[in-house]
Amino acid sequence: MPTLFLLRHGTLLPNPERRFIGQRDIPLSEEGRKQALFWRKELSSVPFREVWCSDLPRCRETAALIVHERPLSVSAVPAFREIRLGNWEGLTRQEVEARFPGALEARGRDFWNYVPSGGESFAMLARRVLPVLKRRLLALPPEASVLLVAHAGVNRLILMRYLALDMKDFFSLPQPYAACTALFCSSEDIARLGV
Secondary structure, three states: OOEEEEEEOOOEOOOOOOOOOOOOOOOEOHHHHHHHHHHHHHOOOOOEEEEEEEOOHHHHHHHHHHOOOOOOOEEEEHHHOOOOOHHHOOOOHHHHHHHOOOHHHHHHHOOOOOOOOOOOOHHHHHHHHHHHHHHHHHOOOOOOEEEEEEOHHHHHHHHHHHOOOOHHHHHHOOOOOOOEEEEEOOHHHHHOOOO
16 A cells, blocks of 8 residues: 655744735745754655655745655645635734634634635635545555645645544644654545545
C-alpha cells in the first residue's frame, strides 16, 4: 500500500491581527524554514517516489527545502491550494462582521456548506481536493512513498476522510504548522477519499 506523508507548510510571517489567510501569498518565516530543514533531516531516509504540493509559494518553498539535493522534482498542484475565502481574505473577524453582517454566524451554523463572498465552502474544497488525491494515489505502485505539502484545511479534510470521521470533527484534528502525518493507504482508505 502507498504511504502518504501529509505535511503542513512551515510557520508563516506573524499575523498578530489574525487576518483570514486563505489563498493569500504569505511567505514562510525563518521559523518556517527551520521547520522544513528539520523535516529534511527527519525524512532523509524515506525513498519518496514523488513530491506533491499546493502551488502556493509557502508550500512550494517548504517542499523544495525538504527535498533539496534529492533527484526529485516537486509537482505543484493547484487542486491542493488552501480553501478560498474570497472577499474575507486579508480581513480580521471584526472587519468581516462589519462588511458582511451575519456571515460568520451563518458559517458557524453550517461551516461545511457555507460559501463566503467570492470564496468556497468546505464541501467545494472536498470536491476540488479529493478526486485529484485519489487519482494520484491510485496511480502509485503499491509500496511507493509520496510527500504532500499542503495546508491546514486541505490536510484536515484528507485526515477526516482517511479516519472516517464525521464533518463535525473537522476542526478537532490538529494541524499546527509543519505537522507531518504518515498515512498507510490501503485500497479501502483510498476509496474513502471519494467525495
